[in-house]
Amino acid sequence: MDPLKRLIELPGPSGDEWRVRDFIKKEISPHVDEVYKDKFGNLIAHCKGKGAKVMLVAHMDEIGLMVRNIEPTGISCSEIGGFEPVSLLGETVEVEAKGKFITGIITTKEMANDEPIKKAVKMSDLIIDTGFSKEELLKQGVEIGSYIHVHSRITTLRNGKLLVGKALDDRIGCYVLLEVAKRLKKRGSDIYYVFTVQEEIGLYGGETSVYGLEPDWAIAIDTTSTDDFSDQATRKIGHGPCLTIKDADMITNRCINDWFKAVAKKNNIPLQLDISDFGTTDALTISVSKGGIPCTVAGVAIRNIHTTVGIVSLHDIQYLIQLLEELLKQPAKKCIP
């Protein structure tokens, strides 16, 4: 199966990324010199080479749900990361129960009783109906803290040019790193491909990984939200990869950004410049670690980000892979701001 679709299908909420890590390890191993897992759970693949030590980062975890309590009416849940609650209504989920999975449907008291929903749905309103009683759920091994996985349903739009699915944030980044590693094999650059854990709940994996690697500079490959349903859109689906200049919490490194822009121009790759006031990435914690690591963010824009029906352009992904390949096919220079 296509590695991108496989990556999107795999469940991997923050703290439970092992399935994604195992898949990436198998896929990337033939293309790098060494692969290992650090103490925090990040997967690090190193392609030895010359020049500046470059770190490419993507996070393996996705937003998810966890059992908060098992109540007589069903399972209440706590969000891992930032789901939009209304987007979860009617979704099918799998609740972990001692290695098995119990299927459930996300509903609310109003929806279950066919009453009008008068207020905005909050996470605390959601109930998972498994058809089992509280006692039956406990007996089968569901407990407080069990992970709840939202069903994957990959589809395409616009004659296959747009992909729809869950966990696009940031399995797309993981896929981009895999493809770049394949293309840059034995090209001479010294690159660490770092697949981090627990980004969605606090940017933790990126922060801890830097201490063992001490890169000269880094690029976080992550997704950003589109704004193409507004009048003055700057992040449109299908208009090329995005280079973040500023997000909610950081200003990215100008030196790396200038290289990016120059490479895009030289190779006629469309590039969108991203200024956003909402959300941030592993680049934030990386950039303020170990005395400061020059860092930027590149990625693709996604519609319905942080829902189970994200939409991404496959062309944007391919352009991003090409851009990174062109940027890193020669041993990298040091980045001096």
Next chain:
Amino acid sequence: MKKTKDILQCTICSTELKVPFCCKKEMRVQDSAFICMLCNSEQDIPICCEKTMVVVNA
């Protein structure tokens, strides 16, 4: 991408407040109080409708 806009919300009347800032960063809830991850200063979580407000993603 990690969602960043947290708000304080009353579970009874849905009143919303901004999460307090310290050292130019949003404070985090720890041990029933807001704590600054940079300078460790603490601040009480506001009460509304006689209940402690909760932090939710806006």
